[in-house]
Every structure is written in structure tokens, then in C-alpha cells.
Amino acid sequence: MSDPVIDPIVRRELLLAADRDTVWSxxxxxxxxxxxxxxxxxxxVEPGAEGRLRWDDGEERRAVVEEVADRRRVVLRWWQEGGDPSLVELTLDEVDGGTRLVVVELPLAVLRAVGERLPAIVVGDGPAAGGVGGRPVARALACA
Structure with missing residues (x-):
């Protein structure tokens, strides 16, 4: 029997009954x-800003905002103390009846592995890039 494959990329999509301005807030x-x-x-929430997120169960993550596209997208890098960082992208799209929020978390170790295997990598928005914008990914590869 083979080992199960665990996908390190987390992707969640929510359809919210609110306009994009409300969700952006x-x-x-x-x-x-x-x-x-x-x-x-x-x-x-501005490029280059550093901060912390805490949960009532004691979990805490440090974060750095990588990119902000007004009313459209926020990209940040976050990690637990002593842990590996992930790139998190929050994207908003207007849809009939509301707004779609897509949250994608990609461990930087995955980007490191891709960078080691490819002599050159070109990433941009869209399905081929998994919805992760080119600049944050390029920066993440450089920082990984």
C-alpha cells in the first residue's frame, strides 16, 4: 500500500452575501x-508592515504584508515561532449576489523545492500559477 499524498497547499473558497467593499473592510x-x-x-495592512496574529488557544503567528491590491487582494507571509513560513493570499472577486473570497496558503518550502528543480520560473496570476501573484512568489522564492 502506498503512503497517502498530503497536499501542502490549502485553498478555501467562500461565497459571501455582501458587496466587495464590505468584504474588503x-x-x-x-x-x-x-x-x-x-x-x-x-x-x-500595507506592504512591508510586520505584525502578529493571536488566537485564544495560545497559537501566535508573526506576519509580514507582501502586497496589497486595493479592494482585490492581500498577500502576506506568516509563521509560528520556530516554524516554516507560508505565503497566504486573500483574493476577492465580485460574483452574482455577493463576493467570492479565496484564501490560498502555500508553504514556502514548496516554493523552495520548485525553485531548486527549475532553472527559471515564471509565475503570474491565473490558474497556471495557482492564483498566486508573480511578485510575491518571486520575493518568496528569493527569501526561501
Whole structure:
């Protein structure tokens, strides 16, 4: 019997009955993020900002905001103390009746492995890139 394959990439998609501006307000600042992502958030949602997210169960993650595309996308790198970092992308799309929120978390170890195997990598938005924007991925590869 073969070992089960565990996909290191986490992808969640939510259809929200709210317009994109309303949902953006839940992504664009610490108070909004504390409403749904973590119990306590200390993070300015702007490129280069560093902060912390804490949960009531004691979990804590440090975070760095990599990219912000107004009313569209937030990309951050986060990690637990002593743990490996992940790249997290939160993307909003307008759909009939509301907004789709797509959350993708990609461990940087996966990007490192890809970078070691390919002499050159070109990534951009879209299905071929798994929805991860080119600049954050390129930076993540450089930092990995």
C-alpha cells in the first residue's frame, strides 16, 4: 500500500452575501481581520508592515504584508515561532449576489523545492500559477 499524498497547499473558497467593499473592510485593517481570521490582530495592512496574529488557544503567528491590491487582494507571509513560513493570499472577486473570497496558503518550502528543480520560473496570476501573484512568489522564492 502506498503512503497517502498530503497536499501542502490549502485553498478555501467562500461565497459571501455582501458587496466587495464590505468584504474588503474585513481584510483591510486589523479590526476587520480580528472579526474572522484571528482573535487578536496587530498588523497594518500595507506592504512591508510586520505584525502578529493571536488566537485564544495560545497559537501566535508573526506576519509580514507582501502586497496589497486595493479592494482585490492581500498577500502576506506568516509563521509560528520556530516554524516554516507560508505565503497566504486573500483574493476577492465580485460574483452574482455577493463576493467570492479565496484564501490560498502555500508553504514556502514548496516554493523552495520548485525553485531548486527549475532553472527559471515564471509565475503570474491565473490558474497556471495557482492564483498566486508573480511578485510575491518571486520575493518568496528569493527569501526561501
Amino acid at each position: 474585513m481584510l483591510a485593517d486589523a479590526d476587520g481581520l480580528a472579526e474572522w481570521l484571528a482573535d487578536e490582530v496587530e498588523l497594518d
